[in-house]
Amino acid sequence: MYALILCWVQMLEGVTGEMQKNSEVRHGESLNVSEMIAQNKNKKSISNLVEKLIPTFLFLLALITVLTTLGILYTLLSQAIEFFKQVPIWEFFTGTVLKPLSQNPEFGILPLISGTLISTFIAMLVAGPIGLMSAVYLSEYASDNVRRVLKPMLEILAGIPTIVYGFFAFTFVTPLIREIWPDVGATNILSPGLVMGVMIIPMIASLSEDAMTSVPNAMREGSLAMGATKLETTFKVVIPAAFSGIIASFVLGISRAIGETMIVTIASGSSKNFTFDITQSMQTMTAYIVEVSGGEAPAGSTIYYSLYAVALTLFVFTLIMNLLARYVSRKFREEY
């Protein structure tokens, strides 16, 4: 558009002679200015339009996250309802026998729930104490330089894909455990539980450390000035003050362990026995979903729908944990 105006001005200048240049140029300029005002008005209305459209567009983008949630809920609920039409909901949640592929299939979710809870328990037995102790070291004892080295290295652990941990559990940790304890099966719940624990350490360490670092120094100094050692200060002042954050980090760790899939799928096998023997193979909810969806479950069959009923249970478990973590860290946070 500018080029057009420029052409227009040059044409005007060309038509008018040298003699009348001054007056004609003034005339040309005035034309030019009114043109430009018109142009600007035009541009303004376009940019006004943009200004009005952009928020709407961005709003629609923001709605995609809401749609994702609705999509998950709709998918899980609608298909799980189909499942509960074929298998009574009471039988599903109290059944201890899971035989989806047999002639007379039985769908009891308890073996999966026990597998999930046992692997989570083993993982937290590793990740809880070690994560918390790492957090204490990083926040209370380590010098700035040491922390600057250790913390990113610890975070590498969190960045390693879970499939790699699965490989590690299956080909290294399980054979190692079997050397020491020959009763342990080639697939068992113990080894993936332990490896899962290692995977969750950095999560608990980093969240707990955040909670402890946000305890004001005045409180530490008060305790130290009273003659307490660093250890006493940590256990009697810092940890109580950061307690809500620490509990929240544990709850999030549990949620992560419940939802973890590949480690248990690879290293714990697919036995659906209702057992509490950690040396044996057990299937978790997540591993069941992988097995059934990866297998030949035709869409529309009961076993296909069972996938969604199990996933719905898993979703509710993790949702409760996540909401609990948020509730704990909000409700019991001490303000300083």
Place this chain on the structure above:
Amino acid sequence: MIKQMDASQLRSRMNRRVRANTVWKTIFLLATLFGLFVLAILIIRVVSQGASWIDMDFLTGRLSTDAERAGIMGALLGTVWVMFVVIPVTLIIGVGTAIYLELYAKKGKFQSFIETNISNLAGVPSIVYGLLGLTVFVRLADLGNVVLAGGLTLALLVLPILIVSAQEAIRAVPAHLSEASYGMGATKWQTIRRVVLPAALPSILTGSILALSRAIGETAPLTVLGIPALLIPFPEGLFDTFTALPMQIYYWTLDSSLVAEYANLAAATIIVLLVLLFVLNSVAIFIRNKFQQRY
């Protein structure tokens, strides 16, 4: 009444407390090193097992049941194609949502509803996203288990991560920059496009690379989508079936109880995946250090 205390008794008590402090300090340090110790074992184990299997034939070869001839070109290409879907989808939706939440949305119930929703989505297990992708993209949209379906599923999975990091990046742009822009007569969108976004770009890119590296390491959703690791042609577009590096690792690990060499192939593929992730993360750190301005 003050209790009388013997000086030697006091000293021994004091010594005990100080010693407890030292002992526990060592225990805390060992606990911190434990994670790194396992990390070291893991890496040493994988490298010693797989490094000798990596050569040009392995990287550029086709999949084969013969362990000596098997290659991972198909999986590599599949992962790259998936990245081509994940990057634009997450960037557009993620940054758009972040701009909306930080700069346009009125602080109130709706905005906090969306933010709560996003943080809940971040906690949903990845396998549930797999079921969403299977139901919506593979079955309902009838795409089949193609690159587009896999990419969109993974994009939705990492979207919350990107949104949160983009929000932080935008929040970190100091107000005086945008106020100066408004003072010069710029409109809100002009200010966002020419001042806020350029200033936040390095952090946004860092966040998006980290989200991307999460996406390419994910396996669980892909197993649900039914991504194969069979002898399929190399993917050449968004609507081709594909396999990806983590799926390749998964199948080789599972089959290692049948053919022992498959464990080595899995280890070699893990090295490739870890190197890829390492490069991505280094780029992210480089961008953050190089371009981030302190105001």
